[in-house]
Amino acid sequence: MDAVWMLPVLLMLPLLLWTSSTFVFYFKKCFYVAYMMLLAFIAMPICILKSGGRDIENMRVIRFMVRHVKYFLGLRYQVSGWEHLQTDGPYVIISNHQSSLDVLGMMETLPDRCTMIAKKELIWAGTVGMICWLGGIVFINRQKTSDAKNVMSDAAKTMLADKIRLWVFPEGTRNQNGGLLPFKKGAFHLAIQAQVPIIPIVFSSYNNFYLRKEKEFKSGSITLKILPKIETKGLTADDVTTLSEQSFGIMRSAFLEISGQTVQSNGPSTH
Ligand SMILES: CCCCCC/C=C\CCCCCCCCCC(=O)SCCNC(=O)CCNC(=O)[C@H](O)C(C)(C)COP(=O)(O)OP(=O)(O)OC[C@H]1O[C@@H](n2cnc3c(N)ncnc32)[C@H](O)[C@@H]1OP(=O)(O)O
Numbered sequence: 413m414d415a416v417w418m419l420p421v422l423l424m425l426p427l428l429l430w431t432s433s434t435f436v437f438y439f440k441k442c443f444y445v446a447y448m449m450l451l452a453f454i455a456m457p458i459c460i461l462k463s464g465g466r467d468i469e470n471m472r473v474i475r476f477m478v479r480h481v482k483y484f485l486g487l488r489y490q491v492s493g494w495e496h497l498q499t500d501g502p503y504v505i506i507s508n509h510q511s512s513l514d515v516l517g518m519m520e521t522l523p524d525r526c527t528m529i530a531k532k533e534l535i536w537a538g539t540v541g542m543i544c545w546l547g548g549i550v551f552i553n554r555q556k557t558s559d560a561k562n563v564m565s566d567a568a569k570t571m572l573a574d575k576i577r578l579w580v581f582p583e584g585t586r587n588q589n590g591g592l593l594p595f596k597k598g599a600f601h602l603a604i605q606a607q608v609p610i611i612p613i614v615f616s617s618y619n620n621f622y623l624r625k626e627k628e629f630k631s632g633s634i635t636l637k638i639l640p641k642i643e644t645k646g647l648t649a650d651d652v653t654t655l656s657e658q659s660f661g662i663m664r665s666a667f668l669e670i671s672g673q674t675v676q677s678n679g680p681s682t683h
């Protein structure tokens with residue numbers, strides 16, 4: 413008799429699991445990591461065959477392969493300000509950093525010949541680490557500021573010599589506290605040393621669909637706002653702080669504007 417009652421419960425179990433938001437959270441996260449690992453595994457031989465090894469042109473392959481992942485996660489991107497990316501030659505892109513999901517937004521807007529600055533630990537992330545290396549990502553050691561500075565100074569020279577654009581997260585770490593963390597200086601030294609413009613790209617808050625602490629990962633829509641370039645021609649190391657503060661101000665207002673109610677309800681950062 414008990415077994416008969418158990419049957420509908422057993423049948424309902426997958427449905428209950430599916431609708432449980434915690435389950436969806438873990439499922440989507442695991443899917444994201446596993447699928448990116450798989451994509452990277454497939455992309456590796458393609459990159460090697462196309463360019464023979466570490467080469468910025470591999471970013472085209474990576475961008476192409478990542479573009480559809482958003483559909484599986486129920487994410488939509490609205491991008492504005494495309495005209496600001498229509499700038500010839502090298503530049504530094506700076507954007508806010510909320511989560512590893514940012515990679516999806518980066519691939520929506522990534523211009524040609526653009527790679528990133530990332531923490532060196534990422535190279536150990538299995539096939540994803542290898543694809544980062546093949547895509548020419550510049551790895552820095554955040555624990556050793558002097559090393560990081562040297563690597564970034566070399567990057568400034570490479571940018572000019574090889575006509576490369578670099579994407580930097582000036583907050584230096586992920587942050588989902590409803591605001592922007594104070595900016596580190598590297599991105600601004602980089603742009604000034606290379607005398608190239610800075611193009612800020614602001615991601616709207618993920619707080620309306622992705623909450624790490626609450627274990628919630630719903631479908632959602634993200635606004636990416638590409639802002640007008642900030643020129644650095646003629647600026648020197650003395651101008652780094654002003655440039656950083658100016659960029660912070662512009663990006664923070666854009667972040668609050670495109671994030672709307674989401675951020676207000678979570679308390680904007682006071683920085
Ligand atoms: C095909 C399918 C594949 C699918 C899978 C793969 C998918 C995609 C692949 C791509 C994915 C990649 C995604 C990449 C995302 C990775 C994101 C990250 O890893 S974020 C973390 C790493 N990034 C950063 O940290 C960048 C920002 N950090 C900085 O720029 C920092 O300034 C620093 C690390 C250089 C130094 O840090 P710190 O000491 O903490 O900070 P400051 O206070 O800013 O600096 C101390 C003083 O040093 C001066 N300074 C800084 N930089 C320079 C410089 N370049 N030259 C000279 N001087 C410099 C600074 O002014 C400070 O001095 P002060 O006197 O106080 O002014």
Ligand SMILES: CCCCCCCC/C=C\CCCCCCCC(=O)OC[C@@H](O)COP(=O)(O)O
Pocket residue numbers: 444445446448449509511512513515531534536537538540584585586587
């Ligand atoms: C076999 C090794 C398994 C390792 C698992 C690695 C999981 C990565 C897999 C898929 C995600 C794809 C996107 C990878 C890019 C993520 C970049 C990122 O967000 O790095 C964090 C860094 O910005 C800031 O680090 P902290 O916030 O300071 O910490």
